[in-house]
Amino acid sequence: MSNFPIYTYKELPDEEFPFKIEIRTPLTMNRIQHAHEHLQLCYMMSGSCLHWAAGQQYVLTKGDLFSIPPFQEHQLGPRKSMDFIMIQVDFMPHAVNESFRDLAQMQTFVDFAYIRPLVSEADLMPKMALPPPTQSVVESLLNVILTEWKEQEEGYKLAIKAELLKLLVITGRQYTRYSQTQSQHERQKVMLHREAFYEAISYMEKCYNEDLHLEDMAVKALMAPSYFSNMLRVVRGKSYIELLSSIRIQASMELLGGTDLNVTEIAARVGYNHISHFNRTFKKHTGVTPGDFRKHHT
Template identity: 25%
Template sequence: MVASDILVVDFAQKDNVLKLYPEPPLLSSDRSGWDGIQLQYHRHQPHKLAENYSKQHRIIIHDRSPSPPLVEEMIEHRFQTKQFSYGDVTVVPANVLNSACWNTEYEFITLSFEPSTFARYTFDLTDVADVEFIPNFSKPDPLIHSIGVALKSELEFSPVGSRLYVDSLTAALMTHLLRHYWAQKPIAQTGITALPKRRLRQIIDYIHQHLDQDLALAELAAIVQMSPSYFSSLFKQSTGLAPHQYVIQCRIERAKKLLLQGELTIAEVAHTLGFTHQSHLSRHFKRLVGVTPKAFLKSQ
């Protein structure tokens, strides 16, 4: 096959996926407003992908199928034929030649992201200036699988979703990739194990002043001039909670106060505190308080 016959796929372009697959994805984050990462959920009958490379790094997470598919993968003219298991993960870096074919109906998640996204999330987790992303044939990776499933569930629950939650999952993914899928092992940061008190107070004050907004991890990290992944790690060391968990907890505490004041309905409280809808507030309220907002009001 000559170079001109090889597909170049740009997952940032909505219709480019149809260059590669016979049908559009069942689920896509195209309109979700997610920052830096794209999810697609596919179901396809037996198919052979043309040789291609993409402009983005790509992770394929093998999901449940009626029967485990027998898949032949090609990455840079190396081949592997394997019966995929639920949760197996294939890693294909940007600009790496690849193809695949499978013999039965097949369901899978794809996560794609720009090389610049990886650099933005991890720039202060390593002092290596240039690291090489290593392609990997299908193998089990429980953490990547769980992140992919969590992102898919978030997209199904709310097409818009929580930016901070999605950003936190993305940061965890980028850190994991840096540790396990890069040619050079990153040099760990030393000496700082938590946010300095002054910087932590800056962040907490900012969160409380913007509880009504869909906060982004990069937005919080920029306040203390850190990469999102590094900030997320230090924040959890400092508070015991991931940033999105801390924000939800603060919103629920504010919700309790607003409900007791009796000036707003439950739906209005949900809207005021940045929840996507009333049931979103109720779900987190019951998880943290133990009762629904209605039951909480009755008990008071």
Template identity: 30%
Template structure:
């Protein structure tokens, strides 16, 4: 039995066989409106969720994030999570449910792909760099993702000869696209901060920052993860990334704040605390320092555009 997360004890357990109405080991669900309500649960199957429009809240890996159009997440087996609508906000969400065996051998040539890491999580219960609360699909790829999802929905609905194989191939295409988007995002993140790809010593630290930016993360915590003294860690981190530990942490927080501002679902105070700042004045000052404008001015510019 895989090792489960801390919040699993209170999660409702769903089994794939109980969710199906026929022998085809795949389920397509499209939610629309303001009534998406889930209790904390986990399942023995894989789920891919994509936000087509609007905003909703996703609780996953002990984090609660507001997600919007273009955001996608993969929930591996035995990982507790829930998705809920935001009050008075419309949302359209697509869910793909299937067992790891559903795709057969189609992903064997892509042994380093995202999907393989998800399957590995099911076997070991250990996290990987691919186990993220969400991934934002770039605007130029969103149409492709949505077309793949539409094709899958039509194949499942019409059930013409060979529809099972067509669904499998489209899911494989989707997973490869997700994997490439993840790698592109990582490259952009490194380029934006002027950093070289991190040394192995800092990979776990940087991953920890991106997964826990909403919490207090002192320099000493980073040093502990890297197994270094705080002074040496501080020196080597700046030498490697071109930024101090605090500067890098602030960059991650401000980038996430900009995404939340664009969703236009929360107040600035709510965003401030969600991305890890404890004082609104500090958030505003840091935001302006990194972007050249206040959060309110940034919001106005986004809405005007």
């Protein structure tokens, strides 16, 4: 068990719109080591501060954009007597898009925010020093978001989503340029972790009838279990249990409509050892019992 607090996204002000933006200074920063379930993007507006993550210390300066992925312990600290202003954006993927499908296709952003922190050795944090023209664009976007968040006029959530999407697109494009300067070894490691993640999903889709456990699938994905489940929310919009249930129920629907197998046999074929559990899960996903589904789809 970790000995530092882990903040859940439900602690954000609006559970239906899990988003928050704050200005951090030496007086308002969180000085304790912590982690959170949501994604955090931070941008240094001015000055310099220290950042600790996974036991290593980094210096952040004006123009740095960096990501704090879910469940990564970290801590901010002042740099001697230097002052700083940092914009901190906290959000869950569905705050941007309910399904997040569109954003999940932005592979460079996903690599920057979720994948690279797992694999980088020399520079753990995916920090990018933005060039001056990009700094101006990012600062303008952040100021618009800050204003919308503060005033909360009609339509402010939609306005924030629009600006946040722009920010993520810029982040992805900038990371593409940034990654071109990285070593071939590091690029290969990022690709390896990404491929392992998708291979784990493919295994779930093909071997859903097996007794699959989150811990085992996370090993295939080269991720910690909690992180793997969170990544599934990003890419597929479902947690591990939700995705596995969805795959199994889809397979059972095909068997109910296309075979003469009885419900108990079908439940066993798709990975359910208890018929009562299968019936409950099936009705939760489809709104009807397996028997009623078969009557209407035979």
